[in-house]
Amino acid sequence: MTEPFLELRNFSVYRGGRAILTNLNIVLHRGEKIVIAGVNGVGKTSLAEAILGFVPFKGELILEGKPVKEKKDFKILRRKVGYVFQNPDNQLFMPTVRDELLFAPKNYKLPEEIVEKLFQKVVNTFNLTHLLDRPTFKLSFGQKRLVSLACVLTYDPEMLILDEPTNGLDRENWFKVAEFLKKSDKTLMVITHDRELISFLGWRVIYLSSLSFVTSYPPKEELKENLRKG
Ligand SMILES: Nc1ncnc2c1ncn2[C@@H]1O[C@H](COP(=O)(O)OP(=O)(O)OP(=O)(O)O)[C@@H](O)[C@H]1O
Ligand SMILES: [Mg+2]
DSSP states (O other): OOOOSEEEEEEEEEETTEEEEEEEEEEEOTTOEEEEEOOTTSSHHHHHHHHTTSSOEEEEEEETTEEOOSHHHHHHHHHHEEEEOSSGGGTOOSSBHHHHHHHHHHHTTOOHHHHHHHHHHHHHHTTOGGGTTSBGGGSOHHHHHHHHHHHHHTTOOSEEEEESTTTTOOHHHHHHHHHHHHHOOSEEEEEOOOHHHHHHHOOEEEEOOSSSOOEEESOHHHHHHHHHHO
């Protein structure tokens, strides 16, 4: 059996000192895609931020078979798992869109020719050429949403966690993002309320509900069946 890319075991998430999600069990293999849904305030964003190491949790977080516990482990995780914030204003901080797109790949010291390729691909995919020299703080909300997604793709993480990636997008940009997600070969966790997106993607959905939510994902029989099919 192949090793999961990311695994949460008996994972409980804490906000303000109290557990808001308890005993989550999620197994995500490389290339697997899931949707996380649930009502406002249930803890979807907190779950994502706990995985990234920004919010306290108890239980086990395992990346490629190794427990993620210390600062150095989260540093490795954040290189491999790109997170797009629910609110783009929490993510964007560079003076221009171009700087924003180039910040992470430079920070991770990716070779220049690779950065150039990734940059051009992302700019073309999301049609960002006209925005490149604009200050990020003067963009519209929808433009910020696209740039916040784009600037995670320029350093090519293996997995993406996207928090409400279609929120605030017009029809054309909605399709750009939805089609990008559908075609992507990355491991993906998409947090969304967007029913049209959920049905467009056709992926498995984990509905988070109330305090003591316990699940096993994927169900063991289903996992075996998938592995048999290759
Ligand atoms: N910084 C914080 N300190 C304390 N409690 C917080 C903090 N941020 C969020 N919470 C609380 O944690 C709970 C989960 O919030 P979270 O933002 O994770 O929910 P969500 O499912 O992402 O909601 P939404 O659908 O509105 O985005 C809520 O009750 C919220 O009030
Ligand atoms: Mg949220």
